[in-house]
Amino acid sequence: MKTSKELKIGNPPKSVAGFKAITISIQQILQRMPFLKALKVLNKLNQKNGTDCPGCAWPDPKHRSKLGEFCENGIKAIAEEAMEAKASPEIFAKYSIKQLQEQSDYWLGQQGRLTHPMIIRPNETHYSPISWDEANKLISKELNALENPNEAIFYTSGRTSNEAAFLYQLFVRMYGTNNLPDCSNMCHESSGAALSKTVGIGKGSVTLNDLYKAELILIFGQNPATNHPRMLVALEKAKKNGAKIVTINPLIEAGLLHFKNPQTIKGISGIGTEISDLYLQIQINEDVALLKAVLIKLFEKATLQPDIIDQDFIQQKTAGFDEFKKDLLSNNLQELIVRTGLSEKDIDALVDLIADHKKIITCWGMGLTQHVNAVDNIQEIVNLLLVKGSIGKEGAGTCPVRGHSNVQGDRTMGIAERPSKKLLDKISENFGFTPPKEHGYSVVDAIAAMHQKKAKVFIAMGGNFLSAAPDTHFTSAALSNCNLTVHISTKLNRSHLAHGKTGIILPSMGRTDVFEVNGKPQFITVENSMGVVHSSKGTLQPPSKFVESEPIIVANIAKATLKNSKVDWDFLVSDYNNIRDLIGKTIAGFDNYNEKIKNPIGFELPNGARVGDFNTPNKKANFTINKLRNEEKLADEFIMMTIRSHDQFNTTIYGLNDRYRGIYNGRMVVFMNAQDMLKKGLKKGNKVTLFNNYNHKKREVSNFTVVPYNIPKGCVATYFPEANPLVPLELIAHTSYTPSSKSVCVKII
Ligand SMILES: Nc1nc2c(c(=O)[nH]1)N[C@H]1C(S)=C(S)[C@@H](COP(=O)(O)OP(=O)(O)OC[C@H]3O[C@@H](n4cnc5c(=O)[nH]c(N)nc54)[C@H](O)[C@@H]3O)O[C@H]1N2
Ligand SMILES: Nc1nc2c(c(=O)[nH]1)N[C@H]1C(S)=C(S)[C@@H](COP(=O)(O)OP(=O)(O)OC[C@H]3O[C@@H](n4cnc5c(=O)[nH]c(N)nc54)[C@H](O)[C@@H]3O)O[C@H]1N2
Ligand code: SF4
């Protein structure tokens, strides 16, 4: 990829995937590795007893396609992880930190896999190699020098396996803190908070089979063609079975219009499926207004057709209905409709579909979870499902579509800054120590604590904390304040360049790497977005003999750090079955883990909401009263959402195109409504600065190119992470503390 090419602004296509997805995937992988290596890894990708795709958390169907059970972005994820290039010590000797900081995220990724543990000591300009032993000693020394274990922070990103995550949280709690912020804090935390409170489980309730059986599927704030491409295969199947699909999204996302399935001859030859029957181009963060308007209209309609509401379900299974309905009806319907920016006719069409169907699934992504009132968004969705009795039965329920391939598993394994009493009791029972009860830092708290020098050691199990977090410059200063930063990583990224006084990078194996302990091949396990746990093993030789697997990295840090540890870390990592035995004893649903995992399609974890068993304190599904968006926006401001392009996985930039939005060779763009552009005297291709003034602090990014786009007036979109310097640390969702990175007020000049 030559970055010197000029930005090209074209038209978004009317259809996605098809033959082009295949050719682009092949191109991407062959740019990064030889043909035979590519064949070897793809042959096992998402197959039974094969390698779990390191991309998103979309589940695998029971029957796997012979044409390959993966998508274009799965191939890109594999290509990026298993690429031939190596970020070896020579690269670090050649470039100083300052020089590396000047490079793009794309360039950093293209340097290849990390091969050696590296260190940068106080006042040094370059990273240099260090032995594992020395690195572990140094980490242990810094951790043990802290006055209080709460001065250390242990971040996790969602690619980490169940085994590594379990050991990591155990080590951190034995060390003495619950400071376990996780990438979910920036992602589906709002879903977890809303769903635990309302239906008693912080995960979705549906399975793939439910999607195939649904009559109506509502897709809120999600772009599956890019972020969960095989979801389109499931949606295609649902449509074939008669389901209607409604999309609620400020942007027209091409993949939600029309899909040509590249896993079928029909799709390759150009015949596809219309996905959305109704497309509602809502104003950013007015989903609560839409849901309230829909519910009011549904109740109006029910006066003539009472059976469109499930009275029996409401009576037997729920609590709080009367208060909810009273509050709902106190809203002014016309005001709600105006807020959404939608026509009443479109809202009526949605109401008719909801009234006419009994099996409804709501899917959602970051378009709902990253707002100040994100938890309200999801709770209002639950209200709708409860009114319809559309949860706890086949073909109906909640479907928060998770991001990272094992983000749900990491949480299940106990990566939680606010752990449940049940988990802590089990840990205490099984491991003979009293784990800390005090809540730890979430991502935003962790940044504030490092900035205030209340936290002094930062350790990251994967991820790219600096680029993923809000308020990039503030976060960078926070990390640099630390005495020690440690990144357990597969690839070089920007977080490594905002190191503490001492910075360490520990090179980790990834999903595609094959590994043995004492000559015995090992596998790891993961949980997908629908609560199915299955095994995964790699097929490729790791990039160097100095690269270690995550469980072994954790065990060695734990061994070096903990004095008189009651856990035999060497025994645990001598065979990963030993770790799974302990998980089985500690985490609900994992009894007989080593037996159950032998099933090539894995096993389903218990899920009360799926069967209508609501594990809330009152054992009912709870209606809630939810807030509308109430942040101020000045007349000359826009609401900005930060979204993903088709050529990235979070902060990993695969390339500079976003072909489903017609963008080529660039990422510094701002998508704007043409009428807004006219009003501001802006033309396609103009360069602008975006800024805001939250809490009287100016945050700014410049040199963004204006792109006219089909987006509601008053709304703009930019790419994450380029626009993250504009997201204020303090703009967070209530209850979940998730950064509000989908509704940031900005001015444009
Ligand atoms: N290829 C690829 N796959 C990925 C990722 C990746 O970066 N690349 N990331 C992974 C991760 S960690 C995650 S969490 C998921 C993310 O998957 P998505 O949730 O699909 O991610 P986003 O790109 O953030 O897109 C959010 C969508 O929400 C819409 N939206 C924004 N604001 C609002 C709003 O107020 N209301 C409504 N109704 N819609 C809104 C946007 O227009 C956009 O279509 O994908 C995962 N999969
Ligand atoms: N403005 C804005 N900000 C956002 C978002 C947004 O929509 N808008 N989305 C948020 C969301 S949903 C999420 S999930 C976060 C993502 O936040 P993170 O999970 O922290 O970020 P990633 O970009 O996924 O992390 C990529 C890095 O992980 C490392 N890595 C990859 N695979 C492995 C592995 O197998 N093992 C180890 N040890 N390391 C590995 C590599 O070094 C790579 O550079 O970002 C959030 N930030
Ligand atoms: S849908 Fe997600 S998990 Fe499946 S192959 Fe594509 S990126 Fe990988």
Ligand SMILES: [Mo]
């Ligand atoms: Mo995510």
